[in-house]
Amino acid sequence: MKTIRIAGVPEHFNLPWHLSIDNNEFEKENINLQWTDIPEGTGKLCQMLRNNETDIAVILTEGIVKDIVAGNPSKIVQVYVESPLIWGIHVAARSRYKKLSELENTKVAISRPGSGSQLMAYVNAGNQGWDTQKLEFVTINTIGGAVEALTNGTADYFMWERFMTKPLVDNGTFRRIADCPTPWPCFVIAVTDKLLESDPKIVRKILKIINERTKVFKEIPHIDITLSDNYHQKIKDIREWLSLTKWSQKQLSEEMLNNVQNQLLTLSIIDKKGTFAEIVKS
Template sequence: MSVSLPDTSQASDVKPASLDPTIGKVVPLRVGYVREHFSSPLLQYAEDDQEKTFTLVECPSGTGQLITRLTNDEIDIAIALTDPLISGIAKGSEAYRLVGSYVTTPLNWAVITGKDSKYQNISDLKDTKIGISRHGSGSQTMAYVMALQQGWPTDNLEFQVNNDIRGLIDSVNDGSTSAFMWEWFTTKPYADSGEVRFIGSVPTPWPSWLIAAHPSPNRVPPNSLRAFLTALTVYVRTFGTPANRAGDSLEFIKDKFGYPEADIKAWLDTVAYPDDCATIPRKVIADTLSVLEKAGVVKAPEGGFQVESLVAADTVKLI
């Protein structure tokens, strides 16, 4: 299902793909993503990409999997959660740099426990084992943020890796973990059906999604990356117009994800996308690093973190 788009002539002269010098063939960029309602503008772009300038690589386990695939040369670009992307670079990863913004509003993480578990409130989870998808994932980072908010020590948190949403749900119902954290609207159908229970929520203290890419110009040519970000900007702007929020965007999510219309409308009322995907507010990176450092997720080097070291200077504009 396509949406009506404004004029994109300023981006039409550049093709967001790389040229393999050994065979003179255009190689589509590999874009990793999580198939959730947040990805709707990207999915619309992919449906309209007649020249196949990029291919989508689904990463159902979330940002930890996206980072692993960037590291293993399985994807070139990742649209992923802000906090694990930033913490990965802060911990020394050379597999990617930040290149842009995707969602400018916080992500609301539900705190989820088993349908018959004894846990009734977030405070009940102190000194218990928390389920996460992968080490370095948003589900782990937000557990640290939750602990920080609750005043718990962050140096003795205990985690169990359960890979994906199904593994996480099974773990809280078989009692191997007390709870896990995942995006509210994505997991609400499981709560509505009685498979799990929500006992609270923790919004991120930062905008929720950024874009990262491998830093090698041979793997991700800067011109190709800029063209991809320029075109993606058109789609996020279009998706977020009042008319499309009430019409095409709502219907697209309903068709692709099957969520109840009331839930979609509630989410659309809370989400915002950037005016320009090729920009990142300097404050977003600095504030995220500050919270992650307080939570014990990262440790600042002598002299402090340098925001510029986390971004691809030839692509992104810090504002």
């Protein structure tokens, strides 16, 4: 049996992986798929791919595109979630800020440099016509760190997936003042060049298994209750999230990659564009 390491965020998007692992679907193909939850998010996942600490990452599209252009020896092998990620823009419940426009030139809490929370702060600033050169970041590592930073005032706002952060809005820790959807599919599956070169067949097997799971994921009996219980979400929020979320079984298109890179280039997140062959495994 071959051991393959995979990592991703501990969020509801990744429940299909856990169900397939628990159901021994990978084991039946002689694959010991070892999942690691990474609450720090995309920046940490990029680092793990670079350092050979994981073979596969389920990762934000903009984050891995940026890092592959910067030299990460990995490739995108497939889109995982086709729908946009809806980033909630949050302030502390007692913050003096009430409107998005008031957050210009304030401090942004980010999980770590290169993370989705940082990249989407640039996207949001670009959408608002703010000077992205004036963005100031405070690294907080995890959502717990964001709670601390916003509550004590070391940071002013925090962008994170809207539904995962909703319990903190409901309990009066955060107040959400706006949303910022990604202008591209939110999650892709990235694999190290090392694994792609040494065992492309096993990568294809893994993709086949997870694609079969995601095709029918929404049809699983009581999946809304399972998600609600596992991720401590209100059932009505889970049902709304399910209605908005669309998994994919297809590769990232050249057109969409160009769209992502053009926006990252415009926002000075990357200083050059990579080729389709450098970023995507066709």
